[in-house]
Amino acid sequence: MESKKYLEDISQIKDLMNRSSRFISLSGLSGILAGIYAITGAVVAYLFLLPKNNGYVILHSWNFRMLIAILIAVAVLSFVSAYLLTTKKAKKNDEKIWDATTKRLLVSFLVPLITGGIYILIKLNSQHYGLTASLMLIFYGLALVNASKYTIGKVKYLGYSEIVLGLLCAAFPGYGFWFWVLGFGVLHxxxxxxxxxxxxxA
Incomplete structure (x- = not known):
């Protein structure tokens, strides 16, 4: 009987240590909203900005600037929604939203993401447009996997899915737009x- 209680105490201590070293899981609703934002932005881009003959949007054109604006809007809305909903969830569960673990998570997430963003801009400036969607998916997936060790949720599986989708997108570059919608919209x-x-x- 004492042995059983001892094992339960060890399990509880281990769970407590695990949670103290990991960020709370993100709200599921924030993932749904991020997907909706991405699909909405993609619909607007497809109807009004993208060439209808499978061509590429030229760098520094009005269409390109509007596409960048849509991407920024989707990213900002997704971040704000995630922050607000996760903060609400943290308060409900009496958990901290900002501590050393949160900082480590953000660094782990942003380093691959910013690196990927800079690399994509370099390729675009060299007029290499074909793998843009693929690179976005791959670097985003790497950022999720890299940050997953600091969160309780199963974010790494979303990251793996994004990476696989990005590699498939690289194999079929003519369908980059649809892979982007699938990765940032449907998967989210x-x-x-x-x-x-x-x-x-729960």
């Missing part, structure tokens, strides 16, 4: 929905 909605259902059961 699926992941967010699974997390939301898990939260509802």
């Amino acid at each position: 909605i699926i992941y967010g929905s699974l997390m939301y259902l898990k939260e509802a059961k």
